[in-house]
Amino acid sequence: REVLIRGSVKGTQVTPDISVFYSNKFYYTGDSTSNKWNKVYGVWTNSLRYGFYLVYDVNDYPTEDDLKKMIEDESTIYYYVLFTPAEYSLDLPAITTYDEQTYFASNAADVKPRMIARCKVSKALDYIREGLIGYYTGRGRSNTDENKNILPDLSGNGNDLENKNFAYTPESGYGDGYIQYDGVDDFSMLPTDKNFKSGVKTQMFVFSDNSMNPETANIYNGGIVVEKYFVILNNQINANADYEQVYLNGTDVKTTGFNINGSTEINTIVISKIKYTEEFNKNFNISTILNAAIYCLKQRVHDVLLYDRILTEEEIQHNYKVSCQYNGEDINGKAEETTASGENGFIIYNSLPGIFKELTVYGKSIQDGTPTPENPIPINSVGDTPLIITISNGTETQQINFGDIKLSSVGTVYDELVFDNSIGKWKVIQRIGVLDNIPEMGTLFKDATYTDKQLFRFQFKTSAPENFCATGQTLSNIFITATGSAMDKQPLNSCWSQYARENVHYIYFNVPLEYDTVEKAISYLGENYEIHYPLYSPIETELDFESPKTFSGEVTVTTNQETVHPYMTARIAVGEKLTLPADPLAIYIAGKQTTGDNTFKDYSGNGNDIPLFNIAHSAESGFFQGALHLDGVDDTGRLPLESFNPAITAETSFFLSGKVNEIGIKYFSYLRTKDSVSTALSRLSPANTGDFIAYYPLALTGNPDVNLLNTYRLTYNNNNMLDQLLSPANKTYYNLAGFLQGESQVELGRLDYRYLIIYPRNLTKEEQEIVLKYIKQGIYEL
Numbered sequence: 084r085e086v087l088i089r090g091s092v093k094g095t096q097v098t099p100d101i102s103v104f105y106s107n108k109f110y111y112t113g114d115s116t117s118n119k120w121n122k123v124y125g126v127w128t129n130s131l132r133y134g135f136y137l138v139y140d141v142n143d144y145p146t147e148d149d150l151k152k153m154i155e156d157e158s159t160i161y162y163y164v165l166f167t168p169a170e171y172s173l174d175l176p177a178i179t180t181y182d183e184q185t186y187f188a189s190n191a192a193d194v195k196p197r198m199i200a201r202c203k204v205s206k207a208l209d210y211i212r213e214g215l216i217g218y219y220t221g222r223g224r225s226n227t228d229e230n231k232n233i234l235p236d237l238s239g240n241g242n243d244l245e246n247k248n249f250a251y252t253p254e255s256g257y258g259d260g261y262i263q264y265d266g267v268d269d270f271s272m273l274p275t276d277k278n279f280k281s282g283v284k285t286q287m288f289v290f291s292d293n294s295m296n297p298e299t300a301n302i303y304n305g306g307i308v309v310e311k312y313f314v315i316l317n318n319q320i321n322a323n324a325d326y327e328q329v330y331l332n333g334t335d336v337k338t339t340g341f342n343i344n345g346s347t348e349i350n351t352i353v354i355s356k357i358k359y360t361e362e363f364n365k366n367f368n369i370s371t372i373l374n375a376a377i378y379c380l381k382q383r384v385h386d387v388l389l390y391d392r393i394l395t396e397e398e399i400q401h402n403y404k405v406s407c408q409y410n411g412e413d414i415n416g417k418a419e420e421t422t423a424s425g426e427n428g429f430i431i432y433n434s435l436p437g438i439f440k441e442l443t444v445y446g447k448s449i450q451d452g453t454p455t456p457e458n459p460i461p462i463n464s465v466g467d468t469p470l471i472i473t474i475s476n477g478t479e480t481q482q483i484n485f486g487d488i489k490l491s492s493v494g495t496v497y498d499e500l501v502f503d504n505s506i507g508k509w510k511v512i513q514r515i516g517v518l519d520n521i522p523e524m525g526t527l528f529k530d531a532t533y534t535d536k537q538l539f540r541f542q543f544k545t546s547a548p549e550n551f552c553a554t555g556q557t558l559s560n561i562f563i564t565a566t567g568s569a570m571d572k573q574p575l576n577s578c579w580s581q582y583a584r585e586n587v588h589y590i591y592f593n594v595p596l597e598y599d600t601v602e603k604a605i606s607y608l609g610e611n612y613e614i615h616y617p618l619y620s621p622i623e624t625e626l627d628f629e630s631p632k633t634f635s636g637e638v639t640v641t642t643n644q645e646t647v648h649p650y651m652t653a654r655i656a657v658g659e660k661l662t663l664p665a666d667p668l669a670i671y672i673a674g675k676q677t678t679g680d681n682t683f684k685d686y687s688g689n690g691n692d693i694p695l696f697n698i699a700h701s702a703e704s705g706f707f708q709g710a711l712h713l714d715g716v717d718d719t720g721r722l723p724l725e726s727f728n729p730a731i732t733a734e735t736s737f738f739l740s741g742k743v744n745e746i747g748i749k750y751f752s753y754l755r756t757k758d759s760v761s762t763a764l765s766r767l768s769p770a771n772t773g774d775f776i777a778y779y780p781l782a783l784t785g786n787p788d789v790n791l792l793n794t795y796r797l798t799y800n801n802n803n804m805l806d807q808l809l810s811p812a813n814k815t816y817y818n819l820a821g822f823l824q825g826e827s828q829v830e831l832g833r834l835d836y837r838y839l840i841i842y843p844r845n846l847t848k849e850e851q852e853i854v855l856k857y858i859k860q861g862i863y864e865l
Contacts, residue, residue: 217389266381424861446490446498674863715833749832771795
């Protein structure tokens with residue numbers, strides 16, 4: 084049945100145009116000349132001023148009341164075009180742009196809006212003009228243009244194309260910034276009486292929504308055919324095709340080819356050919372070849388550019404950038420995930436606006452001095468001052484205040500504050516407990532009497548398992564840390580925790596002989612004691628704080644912590660991931676390694692792992708929280724020069740970063756023979772303590788300052804005996820700290836390594852800048 088529905092639109096008039104009248108429940112059949120009966124529940128109208136017609140199944144709605152209920156139900160929606168546009172002002176923040184590069188993006192997922200902007204820039208981007216002999220675009224065109232049958236050549240050479248068989252509808256004609264070819268018979272052609280006088284050597288196509296009938300073969304995106312084919316066939320080009328160049332979205336894919344069939348994204352393709360070039364000057368088509376409808380392909384074409392020369396790689400990448408700016412790009416698809424880390428913060432380069440994928444703050448506790456009950460030494464931890472994380476790109480800033488959350492550590496066990504975007508929540512993972520109230524938390528027993536001390540044992544209440552301890556080190560404001568569970572062998576006034584068996588957890592501490600009862604021992608502790616210990620089971624608690632944001636451009640992440648700087652790591656999305664310059668000799672990243680590792684691993688693939696010696700695998704000696712800590716007593720790592728592959732030569736250069744913790748006759752990154760057989764040497768000598776990032780070629784002379792942070796002078800010493808130093812007869816070692824004298828390492832320094840990156844060549848200024856950014860960001864996954 085068909086019924087006419089009349090009414091009036093509240094608020095404004097409708098337009099006479101009925102080409103865009105839609106409903107969420109009814110199929111739009113078109114005007115009255117269409118076959119409106121081919122789909123039940125259709126709507127059509129010649130003018131909404133007089134209402135619209137509804138076609139429906141009378142068996143479903145046999146009475147007028149049934150029909151009215153369905154039509155007038157609030158869930159039934161009709162979309163129509165207003166006769167007069169309605170404009171509204173919005174009170175929203177101004178949109179800002181940033182230095183170098185700015186991304187504009189929406190969070191639309193299912194229906195992506197086209198976005199257009201006008202911006203002020205230091206230099207406007209445009210396609211390469213040299214050698215451009217044909218330039219065609221759908222931007223700025225509409226189906227009502229007087230010259231809609233002509234696709235004008237914007238290169239200025241007069242090589243206009245003719246549009247054939249277009250209906251000039253949304254399915255066949257001009258769209259919003261593109262030309263829609265219907266895949267039936269639409270194509271554009273160079274008139275047969277015209278030709279490109281200098282010949283076409285490079286074609287650039289910007290396509291989207293490419294699709295083909297799987298039963299159809301030999302359909303063409305476009306190109307030129309004159310005996311030989313200079314075309315794109317079936318949305319693809321095979322590997323190693325007979326082209327000088329094949330690029331997809333700025334990347335060289337000549338050896339792999341590509342296939343974009345079914346792709347809805349905007350793709351920029353460049354093909355160049357040097358054979359038979361003189362013949363390719365006529366018979367150019369878009370969406371077919373040979374001016375034939377049987378080869379037509381359904382696609383959207385945004386831009387087409389033709390050149391009479393081969394473009395350089397830099398020009399191709401430039402044109403791809405221009406295409407992205409003119410025609411848009413899927414930023415989500417272009418985003419790359421990268422990592423960042425640092426002590427008390429880091430910098431993110433090429434950041435995109437959004438939310439951190441992960442952000443973690445690691446607990447840390449420090450103590451300056453040797454504690455006793457008479458002279459307690461406070462334990463300082465992350466969060467003693469309420470922790471505030473600040474994220475900023477200089478224009479936009481976010482601060483997250485975590486209030487009274489404290490993040491501690493004991494040995495290599497630490498609390499964590501974690502944001503996980505997969506669940507959109509912060510949580511704190513507590514791994515450190517605090518014994519500060521013996522009567523409330525358990526029972527104290529006298530355990531043993533030794534010749535020089537009394538041993539007391541605290542047992543946790545079985546009713547409070549969340550406080551139970553694991554076996555391991557403790558940290559106290561009145562006791563020193565024992566190094567093992569054999570307390571008779573531990574010094575006076577030391578402390579240790581032990582998991583004995585299920586529901587039996589102890590903390591041991593020893594006191595002077597005269598404190599031989601529980602009452603005396605408690606009086607010895609005083610009233611303000613603290614013993615920090617590792618929990619038997621971590622306690623996880625969800626937190627209600629706002630998600631950490633990323634912004635466009637260069638973003639800094641910092642905290643307000645001054646006494647204890649927390650180590651932090653993150654995963655984030657960036658527009659372009661930083662990668663190290665090609666062909667490194669060795670890459671050492673402490674943040675990729677874990678406590679217990681006995682080598683400084685080479686991640687370059689060259690196998691130059693550096694063995695470590697005398698490492699205690701503690702927070703002060705070994706890998707911990709993003710650094711390789713050398714204790715300055717006997718810790719080092721070394722590798723004979725003859726073991727490096729490729730070999731270290733006079734052209735080799737070093738990039739390293741970390742922290743110097745003491746100075747004196749203490750050197751690092753040290754090249755020297757064993758036992759001072761030769762005086763030839765190369766080493767770094769710090770004038771002060773603190774963070775450093777250093778770069779130096781091995782052949783550098785004159786004892787220069789190589790600390791790129793300029794925080795203090797870090798001198799590179801090379802005594803101009805490089806030939807002797809690098810000679811195999813010299814048996815030189817590369818030492819992380821000090822050098823080998825007999826069986827001992829001398830001139831050791833207490834320092835932390837974060838990065839050590841070695842190149843077989845002197846890096847250019849541009850390459851140095853890349854490595855410097857890489858280290859400042861603290862990337863820990865290649």
